[in-house]
Amino acid sequence: MAKVIPFKAVRPTRAIVGLVAARPYQSYTIDERESRMDYNPFSFLHIVNPGYKYDQVITGEERYKLVKNRYLEFKEDGVFVQDEKPSFYVYKIVNRLGQEFNGIIAATSAEDYEKDIIKKHENTIAKREKTFKTYLKTVGFNAEPVLLTYPDNEIISDIIKETQKGYAEFEFTMTYRDTHFLWKIDNAETIAVIQKEFETMNTIYIADGHHRSASSHLLYSDEKANNPNHNGTESYNFFMSYLIPESELVIHEFNRLIRGLNGLSKEEFLIKLDTTYRIENRGVLPYNPSKPHHFSMYLDGEFYSLYLRKTSYEFHTALDKLDAQLLYKTILQPVLGIDDLRNDNRIEYVNGQHEMITIKSSVDSGEFMVGFGMCPTTVNQMKLIADEGLKMPPKSTYILPKLRSGITVYEF
Structure with a gap:
């Protein structure tokens, strides 16, 4: 009590x-x-x-x-x-x-x-x-x-x-x-x-x-x-x-901005993502994800939608289902080589009160190469992760x- x-x-x-x-x-x-x-x-x-x-x-x-x-x-x-x-x-x-x-x-x-x-x-x-x-x-x-x-x-x-x-x-x-x-x-x-x-x-x-x-x-x-x-x-x-x-x-969510593509060309990067995600080019207008396990991505002047392939990732815990963890485990760490989300200066965070146009502007400025948008974490997700004694990645929530x-x- x-x-x-x-x-x-x-x-x-x-x-x-x-x-x-x-x-x-x-x-x-x-x-x-x-x-x-x-x-x-x-x-x-x-x-x-x-x-x-x-x-x-x-x-x-x-x-x-x-x-x-x-x-x-x-x-x-x-x-x-x-x-x-x-x-x-x-x-x-x-x-x-x-x-x-x-x-x-x-x-x-x-x-x-x-x-x-x-x-x-x-x-x-x-x-x-x-x-x-x-x-x-x-x-x-x-x-x-x-x-x-x-x-x-x-x-x-x-x-x-x-x-x-x-x-x-x-x-x-x-x-x-x-x-x-x-x-x-x-x-x-x-x-x-x-x-x-x-x-x-x-x-x-x-x-x-x-x-x-x-x-x-x-x-x-x-x-x-x-x-x-x-x-x-x-x-x-x-x-x-x-x-x-x-x-x-x-x-609110925290969206991600990334400096560089870990030595990959744009085409090589997209091919690696294709293993885990179904990718669709959404053009030049700002695009927001609409549901969990669905990301928006801005790269080289265009927006993309990324849909998780159902057979490519297994959910065992409440943390596995968290989009911030999913992005880290499927893209940031294995593809972009970002292990330390707190201290790697290649990644920065933009809270979800800012619209996707902020991601676009930041990438277009040349400081960043790619940006990712996601859906907000829910209160129930937060509670389930805490109840299981697990911890979210840094900057998973802007509360x-x-x-x-x-x-x-x-x-x-």
């Missing part, structure tokens, strides 16, 4: 929350980042990029200590204020496409992660886990929730809808035209009902935030081992998450909603 608890969030004041909230640090270009910090003294970017104050690039544990200092300064200046009572936070996002996401920000259990009650579908990199664990331990807070998804639950849904009829603590729109709303639930009876409903769930799933979850678990393991009086209620036992029902999760940092902060 899933353990979900309320917590005392540290939050910006209503008047400036829209100025504080920021996308993840790495998602900005250098120019974007500097522009926001030049003109917005309240941006959370000032906390996570403390070297800006001294016009210096600061890394490692020295940076982490300065991050903590900037955070404490924001609290001292009244930019951040901590709630008096442990609460759940109903959080709603409406993006520029009109897609709506409704869920609850809460503290979730590191022990549940360890016991596989919170299930994973992506591999993590040990070095990144350890680095972020050190960061968390030094700064003492987490400001961006992990995105979790749970089976649709009518009781939780009714509570969310009823809460949203009341006064919103926050309501603000970001420059990317997504609007955010936050309501607080601090009523003990309602909190108990929500917790009881989550306790009926044998499994919830990580949608986005695998490294943050893994790092929080490492922190929990270290702190537990070093605390002779550990009792399971300490703040390090939990990490902040945004939990939304499965029906509201939106998954919405994308969360902002600094709206709620969980302190350890």
